[in-house]
Amino acid sequence: MSTTNLLSVAMLTPAQRTKSLNVLTREIHACQACPRLVGWREQVAVEKRAAYRDDDYWGKAISGFGDPAAQIVILGLAPAAHGANRTGRMFTGDRSGDWLFRSMHTAGLANQAESTSSADGLTLTNAWVTSAVKCAPPLNKPTTTERDECRLFLVRELEALSAANVVICLGTFGYDAAMNFFGVRPKPRFGHGVEVPVTSSDGRKLTVICSYHVSQQNTFTKRLTEPMLDAIFTRANELAGHTVRGTV
Numbered sequence: 003m004s005t006t007n008l009l010s011v012a013m014l015t016p017a018q019r020t021k022s023l024n025v026l027t028r029e030i031h032a033c034q035a036c037p038r039l040v041g042w043r044e045q046v047a048v049e050k051r052a053a054y055r056d057d058d059y060w061g062k063a064i065s066g067f068g069d070p071a072a073q074i075v076i077l078g079l080a081p082a083a084h085g086a087n088r089t090g091r092m093f094t095g096d097r098s099g100d101w102l103f104r105s106m107h108t109a110g111l112a113n114q115a116e117s118t119s120s121a122d123g124l125t126l127t128n129a130w131v132t133s134a135v136k137c138a139p140p141l142n143k144p145t146t147t148e149r150d151e152c153r154l155f156l157v158r159e160l161e162a163l164s165a166a167n168v169v170i171c172l173g174t175f176g177y178d179a180a181m182n183f184f185g186v187r188p189k190p191r192f193g194h195g196v197e198v199p200v201t202s203s204d205g206r207k208l209t210v211i212c213s214y215h216v217s218q219q220n221t222f223t224k225r226l227t228e229p230m231l232d233a234i235f236t237r238a239n240e241l242a243g244h245t246v247r248g249t250v
C-alpha cells in the first residue's frame with residue numbers, strides 16, 4: 003500500500019472507518035482462499051459436536067468485531083471449531099471466550115461478562131476483538147501459507163482501526179503476526195506482560211502487550227489465572243487513558 007493510501011486510512015472519519023470495516027467483514031465472510039481451512043470449517047459445521055447438534059453452525063470465515071473507534075485491539079490466533087465457527091463471532095460460545103469477556107467486562111470494555119451467541123447483546127466499548135487467521139484450523143494449527151494468505155485481511159483491519167494505540171496479543175501466534183505487521187526486527191521474546199513499543203506505517207505510536215492465550219490448556223493448568231489476565235486489561239486501559247466507570 004502506498005504512503006498516500008496509508009495516510010488516507012489514518013484520516014478516516016468515524017463513518018468512513020465503519021464503512022471500511024463493514025466492507026472488510028463482507029470480504030472475510032466470503033473468503034474461499036485456503037482449501038484445507040474451507041474444507042475443515044465446513045466439515046465441522048456438518049458433523050458438529052454432540053452438545054451442539056441442534057445448532058446451525060456458521061461454518062465460514064470469521065471477521066473481527068467491536069467498537070470501530072477502539073483504542074484497544076485484542077488479537078488472537080484463529081476461530082475455535084465449535085466456538086466462533088459455530089456462532090459466527092470471535093471467542094463466542096467457548097470457554098476461552100468465557101475467560102476473555104469476563105476480564106473485559108471487569109475492565110469496562112464489555113457490557114456483559116459472557117458471550118454465548120452472536121445475538122446475545124454483547125457490545126464492546128473502546129475494544130475490538132480479532133484473530134490473525136480468520137478460519138478455524140484443524141488442531142488449532144494454521145500453516146504458514148494459511149497465515150500469510152490471511153495477512154492482508156489483518157493489515158487492512160489494523161489500518162482501519164486508526165484510533166488504536168494498544169494491541170493485546172493472546173499467545174505467540176498473535177504476537178508474531180503483530181510484530182510482522184509493525185515490522186519489528188528482531189522481535190523481543192514473548193512473555194506474559196511483556197510490552198513492545200511500536201510505530202505504525204502512518205506514524206502512530208502504539209504499545210503491544212503480550213498475554214498467555216486464554217486457551218483451556220493455559221487456564222486449566224493455571225499458567226494463566228484471572229488476576230493475570232485482569233492485570234493485562236488494567237494495563238491496557240492505563241495506556242489507552244481509558245477510565246473504568248466507578249474508578250478514580
